[in-house]
Amino acid sequence: MSSNSKASARAQKAAEMRAAQNKREARRRILTIAGVLGVMVLIVGGSIGVSLLNKEDVKAAGAGSSEYGVTIGESDAPHSVVIYEDFLCPYCGQLERATRKDLARLAADGKVFVEYRPFDLLSSIADYPIRATNAFAVVLEKSGPDVAKKFHDLLYENQPSEQDPGSMTDDDLVKLAVEAGATEGDVRADIEGLAQQAWVDKATQEAADSGVKSTPTILLDGKVFQDGRTIQDMADNLMAELE
Template sequence: MSKANERAQRAAEERAAQARRESRRRILTIGGVVLAMIVIVGGAVLVSVLNKKEVTVSDAGSSDFGVTIGKKDAPHTVVIYEDFICPFCGELESRTRDDLTKLAEDGKVLVEYRPFDLLSGRVGDYPIRAASAFSVVLEKSGPEVAKKFHDLLYENQPAEDSGDSVTNDDLVALAVEAGATESDVADAIKNVSNKDWVTKATQEATANNVQGTPTILLDGKVFDDGRTVDDLAKNLVDALE
Protein backbone atom coordinates (compact mmCIF):
# COMPACT_ATOMS: atom_id res chain seq x y z
CA MET A 1 0.00 0.00 0.00
CA SER A 2 1.37 3.44 -0.92
CA LYS A 3 2.08 6.08 1.73
CA ALA A 4 -0.73 8.22 0.32
CA ASN A 5 -3.19 5.33 0.63
CA GLU A 6 -1.96 4.57 4.13
CA ARG A 7 -2.50 8.19 5.14
CA ALA A 8 -5.96 8.20 3.58
CA GLN A 9 -6.94 4.98 5.38
CA ARG A 10 -5.57 6.24 8.67
CA ALA A 11 -7.37 9.56 8.24
CA ALA A 12 -10.66 7.79 7.50
CA GLU A 13 -10.33 5.66 10.64
CA GLU A 14 -9.52 8.71 12.74
CA ARG A 15 -12.45 10.68 11.30
CA ALA A 16 -14.81 7.82 12.22
CA ALA A 17 -13.49 7.81 15.78
CA GLN A 18 -13.77 11.59 15.84
CA ALA A 19 -17.41 11.41 14.77
CA ARG A 20 -18.18 9.03 17.63
CA ARG A 21 -16.53 11.39 20.11
CA GLU A 22 -18.47 14.35 18.75
CA SER A 23 -21.74 12.47 19.14
CA ARG A 24 -20.94 11.82 22.80
CA ARG A 25 -19.86 15.45 23.27
CA ARG A 26 -23.11 16.76 21.79
CA ILE A 27 -25.13 14.60 24.17
CA LEU A 28 -23.14 15.87 27.14
CA THR A 29 -23.41 19.48 25.94
CA ILE A 30 -27.18 19.27 25.52
CA GLY A 31 -27.48 17.71 28.96
CA GLY A 32 -25.37 20.45 30.50
CA VAL A 33 -27.42 23.21 28.88
CA VAL A 34 -30.69 21.69 30.05
CA LEU A 35 -29.33 21.34 33.59
CA ALA A 36 -28.14 24.95 33.61
CA MET A 37 -31.55 26.18 32.50
CA ILE A 38 -33.41 24.45 35.33
CA VAL A 39 -31.13 25.38 38.22
CA ILE A 40 -32.97 27.79 40.55
CA VAL A 41 -31.05 30.13 42.82
CA GLY A 42 -32.90 32.46 45.24
CA GLY A 43 -36.17 31.91 43.40
CA ALA A 44 -34.76 32.95 40.05
CA VAL A 45 -33.80 30.78 37.13
CA LEU A 46 -30.05 30.73 36.70
CA VAL A 47 -29.24 30.84 33.00
CA SER A 48 -25.72 29.70 32.28
CA VAL A 49 -24.29 31.70 29.41
CA LEU A 50 -20.73 31.64 28.18
CA ASN A 51 -18.84 34.81 28.94
CA LYS A 52 -18.59 36.01 25.37
CA LYS A 53 -16.46 39.06 24.80
CA GLU A 54 -16.73 40.96 21.58
CA VAL A 55 -14.34 39.58 19.00
CA THR A 56 -12.51 42.38 17.23
CA VAL A 57 -10.26 41.45 14.34
CA SER A 58 -8.34 43.09 11.55
CA ASP A 59 -9.89 42.92 8.10
CA ALA A 60 -9.53 39.78 6.02
CA GLY A 61 -6.28 39.90 4.10
CA SER A 62 -4.54 42.20 6.57
CA SER A 63 -3.17 39.66 9.05
CA ASP A 64 0.38 38.30 9.01
CA PHE A 65 -0.93 34.96 10.26
CA GLY A 66 -3.21 33.60 7.58
CA VAL A 67 -3.81 32.73 3.97
CA THR A 68 -6.53 34.21 1.77
CA ILE A 69 -8.57 33.24 -1.24
CA GLY A 70 -10.60 35.69 -3.30
CA LYS A 71 -10.34 39.32 -4.30
CA LYS A 72 -9.75 42.19 -1.90
CA ASP A 73 -12.61 44.19 -3.42
CA ALA A 74 -15.16 41.42 -2.84
CA PRO A 75 -18.42 42.60 -1.24
CA HIS A 76 -18.07 40.19 1.68
CA THR A 77 -15.22 39.06 3.91
CA VAL A 78 -14.91 35.93 6.02
CA VAL A 79 -12.23 35.28 8.64
CA ILE A 80 -11.97 31.79 10.13
CA TYR A 81 -9.84 31.19 13.22
CA GLU A 82 -8.95 27.52 13.47
CA ASP A 83 -6.76 24.95 15.19
CA PHE A 84 -5.54 22.18 12.90
CA ILE A 85 -6.52 19.45 15.38
CA CYS A 86 -9.95 20.87 16.22
CA PRO A 87 -12.53 18.35 14.93
CA PHE A 88 -15.18 21.02 14.44
CA CYS A 89 -12.72 23.04 12.33
CA GLY A 90 -12.18 19.94 10.24
CA GLU A 91 -15.90 19.47 9.78
CA LEU A 92 -16.49 23.10 8.90
CA GLU A 93 -13.62 23.05 6.44
CA SER A 94 -14.85 19.91 4.68
CA ARG A 95 -18.39 21.27 4.43
CA THR A 96 -17.47 24.77 3.21
CA ARG A 97 -14.24 24.38 1.22
CA ASP A 98 -15.78 23.85 -2.21
CA ASP A 99 -18.49 26.47 -1.74
CA LEU A 100 -16.15 29.13 -0.35
CA THR A 101 -13.63 28.44 -3.09
CA LYS A 102 -16.33 28.87 -5.75
CA LEU A 103 -17.69 32.02 -4.12
CA ALA A 104 -14.17 33.45 -3.89
CA GLU A 105 -13.51 32.64 -7.54
CA ASP A 106 -16.78 34.37 -8.44
CA GLY A 107 -15.63 37.53 -6.66
CA LYS A 108 -18.27 37.33 -3.93
CA VAL A 109 -16.05 36.89 -0.87
CA LEU A 110 -12.52 37.27 0.41
CA VAL A 111 -11.79 34.45 2.86
CA GLU A 112 -8.87 34.35 5.27
CA TYR A 113 -7.94 31.24 7.24
CA ARG A 114 -6.03 32.05 10.42
CA PRO A 115 -4.60 28.99 12.19
CA PHE A 116 -3.34 29.29 15.75
CA ASP A 117 -2.72 27.08 18.78
CA LEU A 118 -5.75 26.69 21.00
CA LEU A 119 -5.55 23.06 22.06
CA SER A 120 -1.92 22.03 22.58
CA GLY A 121 -2.26 22.29 26.35
CA ARG A 122 -4.88 19.55 26.21
CA VAL A 123 -3.90 17.34 23.27
CA GLY A 124 -0.12 17.63 22.85
CA ASP A 125 2.04 19.55 20.42
CA TYR A 126 0.38 18.71 17.10
CA PRO A 127 -1.38 22.10 16.83
CA ILE A 128 2.01 23.81 17.20
CA ARG A 129 3.79 21.49 14.77
CA ALA A 130 1.06 21.76 12.15
CA ALA A 131 0.71 25.55 12.38
CA SER A 132 4.50 25.95 12.29
CA ALA A 133 4.65 23.75 9.18
CA PHE A 134 1.86 25.81 7.60
CA SER A 135 3.80 29.03 8.20
CA VAL A 136 6.96 27.48 6.75
CA VAL A 137 5.11 26.52 3.58
CA LEU A 138 3.49 29.96 3.40
CA GLU A 139 6.88 31.63 3.74
CA LYS A 140 8.86 29.37 1.43
CA SER A 141 6.30 28.32 -1.17
CA GLY A 142 3.68 31.08 -1.25
CA PRO A 143 -0.04 31.35 -0.49
CA GLU A 144 -1.34 29.06 -3.23
CA VAL A 145 0.74 26.11 -2.03
CA ALA A 146 0.04 27.03 1.59
CA LYS A 147 -3.72 26.85 0.94
CA LYS A 148 -3.32 23.40 -0.63
CA PHE A 149 -1.24 22.33 2.36
CA HIS A 150 -3.92 23.75 4.68
CA ASP A 151 -6.51 21.59 2.92
CA LEU A 152 -4.34 18.48 3.09
CA LEU A 153 -3.81 18.99 6.82
CA TYR A 154 -7.56 18.73 7.28
CA GLU A 155 -7.93 15.81 4.90
CA ASN A 156 -5.35 13.98 7.03
CA GLN A 157 -6.43 15.45 10.39
CA PRO A 158 -5.64 13.22 13.37
CA ALA A 159 -8.08 12.69 16.19
CA GLU A 160 -7.65 14.94 19.20
CA ASP A 161 -6.08 12.15 21.23
CA SER A 162 -3.69 10.91 18.53
CA GLY A 163 -1.84 13.94 17.23
CA ASP A 164 1.42 12.03 17.57
CA SER A 165 0.25 9.70 14.80
CA VAL A 166 1.16 12.46 12.33
CA THR A 167 4.92 12.88 12.47
CA ASN A 168 6.97 15.80 11.23
CA ASP A 169 8.08 13.60 8.33
CA ASP A 170 4.39 13.17 7.47
CA LEU A 171 3.99 16.94 7.51
CA VAL A 172 6.92 17.28 5.12
CA ALA A 173 5.33 14.71 2.80
CA LEU A 174 2.03 16.62 2.83
CA ALA A 175 3.85 19.87 2.10
CA VAL A 176 5.55 18.29 -0.90
CA GLU A 177 2.20 16.84 -2.02
CA ALA A 178 0.81 20.38 -1.86
CA GLY A 179 3.55 21.61 -4.19
CA ALA A 180 6.37 22.71 -1.89
CA THR A 181 9.96 21.90 -2.79
CA GLU A 182 11.22 19.44 -0.19
CA SER A 183 14.64 21.05 0.17
CA ASP A 184 12.97 24.40 0.87
CA VAL A 185 10.76 23.26 3.73
CA ALA A 186 11.92 19.93 5.16
CA ASP A 187 14.41 21.11 7.79
CA ALA A 188 12.20 23.90 9.11
CA ILE A 189 9.18 21.61 9.35
CA LYS A 190 11.10 18.80 11.03
CA ASN A 191 12.68 21.22 13.52
CA VAL A 192 9.41 23.13 14.16
CA SER A 193 11.42 26.24 13.37
CA ASN A 194 8.46 28.62 13.23
CA LYS A 195 7.22 28.17 16.80
CA ASP A 196 7.53 31.92 17.28
CA TRP A 197 5.11 32.46 14.39
CA VAL A 198 2.61 30.17 16.11
CA THR A 199 3.08 31.99 19.41
CA LYS A 200 2.46 35.36 17.76
CA ALA A 201 -0.55 34.07 15.83
CA THR A 202 -1.99 32.74 19.09
CA GLN A 203 -1.29 36.01 20.88
CA GLU A 204 -3.10 37.91 18.12
CA ALA A 205 -6.11 35.61 18.36
CA THR A 206 -6.17 35.96 22.14
CA ALA A 207 -5.85 39.75 21.93
CA ASN A 208 -8.83 39.74 19.57
CA ASN A 209 -10.87 37.79 22.17
CA VAL A 210 -11.02 34.62 20.08
CA GLN A 211 -11.87 31.98 22.69
CA GLY A 212 -12.76 28.93 20.64
CA THR A 213 -12.45 27.24 17.28
CA PRO A 214 -13.73 27.56 14.75
CA THR A 215 -14.51 31.25 15.20
CA ILE A 216 -16.06 32.74 12.08
CA LEU A 217 -16.38 36.42 11.31
CA LEU A 218 -18.60 37.53 8.44
CA ASP A 219 -18.02 41.13 7.43
CA GLY A 220 -16.30 41.75 10.76
CA LYS A 221 -18.99 40.27 12.99
CA VAL A 222 -19.07 36.88 14.70
CA PHE A 223 -21.17 34.45 12.68
CA ASP A 224 -22.73 31.73 14.82
CA ASP A 225 -26.00 31.07 13.00
CA GLY A 226 -26.46 27.35 13.54
CA ARG A 227 -26.81 24.72 16.24
CA THR A 228 -24.56 22.22 14.45
CA VAL A 229 -21.55 22.50 12.19
CA ASP A 230 -23.76 21.47 9.28
CA ASP A 231 -26.17 24.31 10.03
CA LEU A 232 -23.34 26.77 10.49
CA ALA A 233 -21.72 25.80 7.18
CA LYS A 234 -24.98 25.94 5.24
CA ASN A 235 -26.07 29.25 6.72
CA LEU A 236 -22.68 30.83 6.08
CA VAL A 237 -22.72 29.83 2.43
CA ASP A 238 -26.34 30.97 2.09
CA ALA A 239 -25.41 34.37 3.54
CA LEU A 240 -22.74 34.81 0.88
CA GLU A 241 -24.70 33.71 -2.16
Protein backbone atom coordinates in the same frame (compact mmCIF):
# COMPACT_ATOMS: atom_id res chain seq x y z
CA MET B 1 -75.62 44.94 82.44
CA SER B 2 -75.91 41.24 82.59
CA SER B 3 -72.85 39.15 82.82
CA ASN B 4 -74.11 37.47 79.72
CA SER B 5 -73.76 40.56 77.52
CA LYS B 6 -70.37 41.32 79.12
CA ALA B 7 -69.19 37.94 78.06
CA SER B 8 -70.49 38.40 74.55
CA ALA B 9 -68.77 41.82 74.31
CA ARG B 10 -65.55 40.24 75.44
CA ALA B 11 -65.99 37.48 72.90
CA GLN B 12 -66.62 40.06 70.18
CA LYS B 13 -63.55 42.04 71.17
CA ALA B 14 -61.48 38.89 71.13
CA ALA B 15 -62.79 38.03 67.67
CA GLU B 16 -61.92 41.52 66.42
CA MET B 17 -58.45 41.21 67.83
CA ARG B 18 -58.04 37.83 66.21
CA ALA B 19 -59.22 39.22 62.89
CA ALA B 20 -56.81 42.15 63.16
CA GLN B 21 -54.08 39.74 64.15
CA ASN B 22 -54.85 37.55 61.12
CA LYS B 23 -54.79 40.59 58.88
CA ARG B 24 -51.41 41.67 60.23
CA GLU B 25 -50.22 38.11 59.80
CA ALA B 26 -51.34 37.97 56.16
CA ARG B 27 -49.79 41.36 55.47
CA ARG B 28 -46.52 40.33 57.03
CA ARG B 29 -46.54 37.16 54.95
CA ILE B 30 -47.06 39.03 51.70
CA LEU B 31 -44.34 41.53 52.56
CA THR B 32 -41.96 38.71 53.42
CA ILE B 33 -42.63 36.90 50.16
CA ALA B 34 -42.23 40.14 48.21
CA GLY B 35 -39.02 40.90 50.07
CA VAL B 36 -37.48 37.49 49.40
CA LEU B 37 -38.53 37.62 45.75
CA GLY B 38 -37.03 41.10 45.49
CA VAL B 39 -33.70 39.88 46.86
CA MET B 40 -33.76 36.94 44.42
CA VAL B 41 -34.45 39.22 41.48
CA LEU B 42 -31.57 41.44 42.60
CA ILE B 43 -29.19 38.46 42.78
CA VAL B 44 -30.24 37.15 39.37
CA GLY B 45 -30.06 40.63 37.86
CA GLY B 46 -26.70 41.32 39.47
CA SER B 47 -25.29 38.00 38.26
CA ILE B 48 -26.49 38.60 34.72
CA GLY B 49 -25.00 42.09 34.92
CA VAL B 50 -21.63 40.68 36.01
CA SER B 51 -21.79 38.16 33.15
CA LEU B 52 -22.59 40.81 30.57
CA LEU B 53 -19.76 43.01 31.84
CA ASN B 54 -17.35 40.08 31.50
CA LYS B 55 -18.50 39.18 28.03
CA GLU B 56 -15.85 39.84 25.45
CA ASP B 57 -16.80 40.33 21.87
CA VAL B 58 -14.46 39.07 19.21
CA LYS B 59 -12.82 42.07 17.59
CA ALA B 60 -10.59 40.67 14.91
CA ALA B 61 -8.69 42.42 12.17
CA GLY B 62 -10.53 42.37 8.85
CA ALA B 63 -9.90 39.69 6.27
CA GLY B 64 -6.55 40.11 4.58
CA SER B 65 -5.11 42.40 7.25
CA SER B 66 -3.50 39.77 9.45
CA GLU B 67 0.06 38.57 8.95
CA TYR B 68 -0.95 35.15 10.20
CA GLY B 69 -3.21 33.72 7.58
CA VAL B 70 -3.84 33.01 3.90
CA THR B 71 -6.58 34.53 1.81
CA ILE B 72 -8.58 33.41 -1.17
CA GLY B 73 -10.58 35.69 -3.45
CA GLU B 74 -10.34 39.41 -4.03
CA SER B 75 -10.28 41.95 -1.21
CA ASP B 76 -13.00 44.07 -2.88
CA ALA B 77 -15.58 41.25 -2.78
CA PRO B 78 -18.92 42.26 -1.21
CA HIS B 79 -18.47 39.90 1.76
CA SER B 80 -15.50 38.96 3.86
CA VAL B 81 -15.06 35.85 5.97
CA VAL B 82 -12.35 35.16 8.52
CA ILE B 83 -11.97 31.67 9.94
CA TYR B 84 -9.88 31.06 13.04
CA GLU B 85 -8.99 27.41 13.28
CA ASP B 86 -6.77 24.86 14.92
CA PHE B 87 -5.40 22.02 12.83
CA LEU B 88 -6.33 19.45 15.48
CA CYS B 89 -9.85 20.65 16.28
CA PRO B 90 -12.36 18.13 14.89
CA TYR B 91 -15.08 20.76 14.35
CA CYS B 92 -12.62 22.73 12.24
CA GLY B 93 -12.16 19.59 10.17
CA GLN B 94 -15.94 19.29 9.85
CA LEU B 95 -16.25 22.93 8.90
CA GLU B 96 -13.53 22.53 6.28
CA ARG B 97 -15.32 19.57 4.74
CA ALA B 98 -18.63 21.42 4.78
CA THR B 99 -17.41 24.76 3.40
CA ARG B 100 -14.16 24.47 1.48
CA LYS B 101 -15.49 23.82 -2.00
CA ASP B 102 -18.28 26.39 -1.71
CA LEU B 103 -15.99 29.05 -0.30
CA ALA B 104 -13.43 28.42 -3.03
CA ARG B 105 -16.12 28.69 -5.70
CA LEU B 106 -17.66 31.85 -4.20
CA ALA B 107 -14.22 33.40 -3.85
CA ALA B 108 -13.44 32.59 -7.47
CA ASP B 109 -16.77 34.20 -8.45
CA GLY B 110 -15.76 37.37 -6.64
CA LYS B 111 -18.50 37.02 -4.03
CA VAL B 112 -16.37 36.60 -0.95
CA PHE B 113 -12.89 37.30 0.35
CA VAL B 114 -11.80 34.60 2.80
CA GLU B 115 -8.92 34.52 5.24
CA TYR B 116 -7.93 31.36 7.09
CA ARG B 117 -6.08 32.05 10.34
CA PRO B 118 -4.63 28.92 11.89
CA PHE B 119 -3.32 29.17 15.43
CA ASP B 120 -2.59 26.91 18.36
CA LEU B 121 -5.60 26.37 20.61
CA LEU B 122 -5.24 22.73 21.54
CA SER B 123 -1.58 22.14 22.31
CA SER B 124 -2.69 21.17 25.81
CA ILE B 125 -3.79 17.89 24.19
CA ALA B 126 -0.63 17.29 22.17
CA ASP B 127 2.05 19.22 20.31
CA TYR B 128 0.35 18.58 16.96
CA PRO B 129 -1.28 22.04 16.70
CA ILE B 130 2.15 23.64 17.15
CA ARG B 131 3.86 21.28 14.69
CA ALA B 132 1.14 21.68 12.08
CA THR B 133 0.85 25.46 12.42
CA ASN B 134 4.65 25.74 12.29
CA ALA B 135 4.68 23.65 9.12
CA PHE B 136 1.98 25.87 7.66
CA ALA B 137 4.07 28.98 8.41
CA VAL B 138 7.16 27.37 6.92
CA VAL B 139 5.32 26.55 3.70
CA LEU B 140 3.80 30.03 3.62
CA GLU B 141 7.23 31.61 3.90
CA LYS B 142 9.09 29.32 1.52
CA SER B 143 6.50 28.47 -1.12
CA GLY B 144 3.95 31.28 -0.96
CA PRO B 145 0.27 31.58 -0.09
CA ASP B 146 -1.12 29.39 -2.89
CA VAL B 147 0.90 26.39 -1.83
CA ALA B 148 0.22 27.19 1.83
CA LYS B 149 -3.56 27.17 1.19
CA LYS B 150 -3.25 23.81 -0.54
CA PHE B 151 -1.15 22.51 2.35
CA HIS B 152 -3.77 23.80 4.79
CA ASP B 153 -6.45 21.86 2.87
CA LEU B 154 -4.34 18.70 2.88
CA LEU B 155 -3.73 19.02 6.63
CA TYR B 156 -7.50 18.91 7.20
CA GLU B 157 -8.03 16.10 4.73
CA ASN B 158 -5.46 14.11 6.67
CA GLN B 159 -6.40 15.38 10.11
CA PRO B 160 -5.34 13.04 12.92
CA SER B 161 -7.83 12.33 15.71
CA GLU B 162 -7.53 14.08 19.06
CA GLN B 163 -6.88 10.66 20.59
CA ASP B 164 -3.85 9.99 18.45
CA PRO B 165 -2.32 13.24 17.16
CA GLY B 166 1.10 11.60 17.10
CA SER B 167 0.00 9.47 14.14
CA MET B 168 0.90 12.48 12.01
CA THR B 169 4.69 12.62 12.15
CA ASP B 170 6.93 15.47 11.05
CA ASP B 171 7.84 13.30 8.09
CA ASP B 172 4.14 13.09 7.14
CA LEU B 173 3.92 16.88 7.38
CA VAL B 174 6.87 17.21 4.99
CA LYS B 175 5.24 14.77 2.57
CA LEU B 176 1.98 16.74 2.60
CA ALA B 177 3.90 19.99 2.07
CA VAL B 178 5.61 18.46 -0.95
CA GLU B 179 2.26 17.18 -2.20
CA ALA B 180 0.92 20.74 -1.91
CA GLY B 181 3.77 21.98 -4.08
CA ALA B 182 6.62 22.86 -1.74
CA THR B 183 10.19 21.80 -2.43
CA GLU B 184 11.32 19.25 0.13
CA GLY B 185 14.77 20.81 0.51
CA ASP B 186 13.17 24.16 1.38
CA VAL B 187 10.88 22.99 4.10
CA ARG B 188 12.13 19.78 5.73
CA ALA B 189 14.63 21.25 8.15
CA ASP B 190 12.31 24.06 9.21
CA ILE B 191 9.32 21.76 9.72
CA GLU B 192 11.37 19.32 11.77
CA GLY B 193 13.15 22.08 13.68
CA LEU B 194 10.03 24.16 14.47
CA ALA B 195 11.73 27.13 12.83
CA GLN B 196 8.48 29.15 12.84
CA GLN B 197 7.62 28.61 16.49
CA ALA B 198 7.69 32.40 16.98
CA TRP B 199 5.15 32.82 14.16
CA VAL B 200 2.89 30.26 15.86
CA ASP B 201 3.17 32.09 19.19
CA LYS B 202 2.37 35.43 17.59
CA ALA B 203 -0.58 34.04 15.62
CA THR B 204 -1.90 32.50 18.83
CA GLN B 205 -1.38 35.76 20.71
CA GLU B 206 -3.19 37.67 17.98
CA ALA B 207 -6.16 35.30 18.21
CA ALA B 208 -6.24 35.70 21.99
CA ASP B 209 -5.98 39.50 21.70
CA SER B 210 -8.91 39.44 19.27
CA GLY B 211 -11.01 37.60 21.86
CA VAL B 212 -11.05 34.28 20.00
CA LYS B 213 -11.51 31.57 22.62
CA SER B 214 -12.71 28.61 20.61
CA THR B 215 -12.38 27.10 17.18
CA PRO B 216 -13.70 27.32 14.62
CA THR B 217 -14.53 30.99 15.07
CA ILE B 218 -16.07 32.43 11.92
CA LEU B 219 -16.41 36.14 11.27
CA LEU B 220 -18.72 37.25 8.50
CA ASP B 221 -18.13 40.88 7.55
CA GLY B 222 -16.36 41.42 10.85
CA LYS B 223 -19.06 39.89 13.06
CA VAL B 224 -18.97 36.49 14.72
CA PHE B 225 -21.11 34.12 12.72
CA GLN B 226 -22.54 31.18 14.66
CA ASP B 227 -25.98 30.86 13.24
CA GLY B 228 -26.79 27.18 13.45
CA ARG B 229 -27.10 24.30 15.84
CA THR B 230 -24.47 22.08 14.26
CA ILE B 231 -21.41 22.74 12.13
CA GLN B 232 -23.34 21.60 9.05
CA ASP B 233 -26.20 24.02 9.89
CA MET B 234 -23.68 26.81 10.30
CA ALA B 235 -22.00 26.00 7.01
CA ASP B 236 -25.35 25.94 5.18
CA ASN B 237 -26.46 29.22 6.72
CA LEU B 238 -23.13 30.86 5.94
CA MET B 239 -23.37 29.84 2.29
CA ALA B 240 -26.93 31.15 2.15
CA GLU B 241 -25.64 34.54 3.34
CA LEU B 242 -22.89 34.58 0.75
CA GLU B 243 -24.72 33.33 -2.34
